[in-house]
Amino acid sequence: MGLLLGLLGPVRLLDDPDDPSPGPPKLRTLLAALALQPNQVVPLERLMAALWEEHPPRSAVANLRTYANLLRRRLPPAACSADRARLVASSPGYMLRVCPHELDSLAFAELHRRGRRALADGDPRSAVPALVRALELWRGAAAEDVPRGPELGARLDALDEQRRSAAEDLAHARLDLGADVELVADLRALAAEDPVRERVWHDLMLALYRTGETSAALDAYHAARRSLSLHLGVEPGPELVQLHAAILHRDPALDDHAPGRAAEHPACHAVPAPPTPFVGRRTALDALERALVPGEHAPVAAVDGPVGSGKSALALKAAARVAGRFPDGCLYIDLGDAAGSDRTELHETWRRARSGGARILIVLDNAADEAQARPLVATWPGAATLVTGRRRCVTLGGAVHVGLDPLTRDQAVDLLAALCGAERVAAQRSDAVRVAELCDRQPLALWLAGTRMATRREWPLPAFARLLADPRHRLDVLSCGDRSLRAALDSAYLPLCDSADAGDRRAAALFRLLGRSDLREIGPAGAAALLETDVNTAIAALGRLAEARLLEPTGELRYTVPGLLRVYAAEAAPRVPAPRPADRRSPAVLTL
Structure with missing residues (x-):
């Protein structure tokens, strides 16, 4: 069975060529909101925010359930589920069940991953077909017939960013196989689409040089420099500067490219x-x-x-x-x-x-x-x-x-300034400080935030800070191209969930429970109450979370969940049943 659902362009039911639209705008928006988080429960609160950007009507929950019933009738059965239910009501919201080959955004991500891995392995001949197939899945901008409000905008922007990243990877693989006039034209189009992508300018300069257009290669450098100064207020990075110098000196190393040659070992x-x-x-x-x-x-x-x-x-x-x-x-x-x-x-x-x-x-x-x-x-x-x-x-x-501890406040702001422009940050330093604190002053989150602000010049710094301050959007915003904070945190959390060790799984359960709580600090007694177990078992679970760096110690057997981890834990929490009312304790008891 092939693709059934499409996000990479207008929202579509790809298995129904005669009537591909899911329905009116509200149904398309609902399907997009669910498909952006496939196989996860999306809370009603987030779905309502997607359907009604500012002020949901009093009947919003009832209307949402009506839309869900209408959408359920339009969707094909789920082959990956025993009960074949595609759209499932599950507290605290709804979940869309899909197999990886049924949703075009998931198929794209897998093909892109294969292409990037082949490119990293020094095998551009294998990378090109995978990347071509990935880009062929795109029919336009991500969910282009759905309003890009605060709830969906950041996630859809991230999808579009991944398309640009795949196009750059494809151009780079083709360059490794030999530059030609067609590649130069494609690189010029990529540079025109997003003139602050230094990697594109680098590959365009090199392709022009290898096709004998030395003067055009130097002109491309000056065009890149003008674009970076105009849009970001920065000078070209060291790689562009070094390539410019090498072209000026006609460095023979610029012609060294062995098509299809693999590295001695990919890792x-x-x-x-x-x-x-x-x-x-x-x-x-x-x-x-x-x-x-x-x-x-x-x-x-x-x-x-x-x-x-x-x-x-x-x-x-x-x-x-x-x-x-x-x-x-x-x-x-x-x-x-x-x-x-x-x-x-x-x-x-x-x-x-x-x-x-x-x-x-x-x-x-x-x-x-x-x-x-x-x-x-x-x-x-x-x-x-x-x-x-x-x-x-x-x-x-x-x-x-x-x-490694978090950066100091001044260092975090300096990193943002280096990424999105010193003048921009200096003019609105208080907002830059707020962004730095919302990123926990950690370099990856700061890099993602700074890069997003650099590529989205129409976002004022105060507006970006407000968007980042909303826990519903923070992890969506901290994503750029093929890098995201959510994926990085997955690498620490998911191994505990998937472990054969019961202690690891218990630690993962405690992490999710912390995501549902209001606790700012926790110790053995509080963890034991959440897990409904003895204190020694709770201490072991806390220790495993600390080893995985999903908790940070604050004192003797005392731990806290930093801000970004708390947002991630809250996002993971809907994946497990909520505790029974009789099990709820007051925060004062849990922090003992």
Whole structure:
């Protein structure tokens, strides 16, 4: 069975060519709101906000149920459910059941993921067909026949952003296979559509140079510089500047592209360039620089911190600082991408380095725990290892541990200014401070917020701060292209839900219960009351959440859920039944 529901263009029932529209505007809006969160219960409150942007009528709940019944009649049965019910009423709202191949936005996301993975693996020939198929699913702007009010606007904007990201990935893959006049035309169209995308300007300059249009390549750089100054008030980033200099000097390396050549191993390659802008973390950088001094004994440094705290960025910055100490180079291994069949090749790469006594820095990024990192830690003279992960790898013998806290308020505002324009932030600093605090002063959330503001110049900073302050929209807004805070938090929470260990699942249940509560702090007695269990079991559940960095300690057996995590927990809470009325305790009791 093929696609049944369409969001990538006008909202449509794709299995009914004679009558594809779900119905009047309210039905289309309701279907869009449900399809944007497939297989999740969408609360009535959010559905009403989508249907009536400001002031729902008194009969809103009754009207919504009428619309749901009408929509249910229009939808095909659900093959992925035993009862074949497609639209299900489930407290506190409704859920749309879909299989991944039935909804065009899910099919697009999977094809885009395959294309990006092939591109990262150095295989543009495999990336191109996947990305072409992904973009062919688009029939227009996301849900273009549905009003983009505050409830749906951010999610639909994120879908459109993913389309642009896929188009850029396709152009990049085609460039790897060889530039031609048709590719140049497509890149010019992408640059015209969104003139602040530096990656597009980079690939356009390189494509023009490789097709013999050196003068046009230099003109493209100046056009990029004018656009960035006009729209963002910033100068081109280092990659564009370096490419411009290389074109001026006709650097032979610009012609080096081996179509279809795969990397030695998809998860192992030279350390990527540090991200820009990079703000703060001076103390942490100095600590890593002191720790990573090669000698008779191979040093180990480990960076830990919650989701989105900038662990990978810090590691890349530190690797760039100390690269001169390792004459044989650096080996970067993303352990989050290296699983299953990749393990054998990873160990073979490491063994070759060890047998040759390579004087290298090994960066083990996104380690789940010590057990995953330990077999790849360098143990020979002249080498060193830098590990990053949410959990502190306490059993890595002799490791220097560097923990990451949120940025200071001034650093967080400086990062926003570097991303969306210093003048803009200086003129409305109080709103920038508010955005920084709503992002918990964490680098990933700040990067997503700053990038969204940079690409949406029509959003005044005060309006963006108000949108971010609404918990219903915060995680939707903190999404840009293929990066989102929600996906990053999923990586910490979902493994607990899916674990075969009952203790992990109990910890996930406690996290969801905290999402439904008003508690600002919790201890063993409060956790035991929520879980209806004994204090020792509650302490174990709190400990697992703290290890996963879904709680932060505030004192002896005291924990808090930071703002963004609280919003995420509240979003996860509707997925489980609400507690019985008899089970409810007062907040005063739960915080004991």
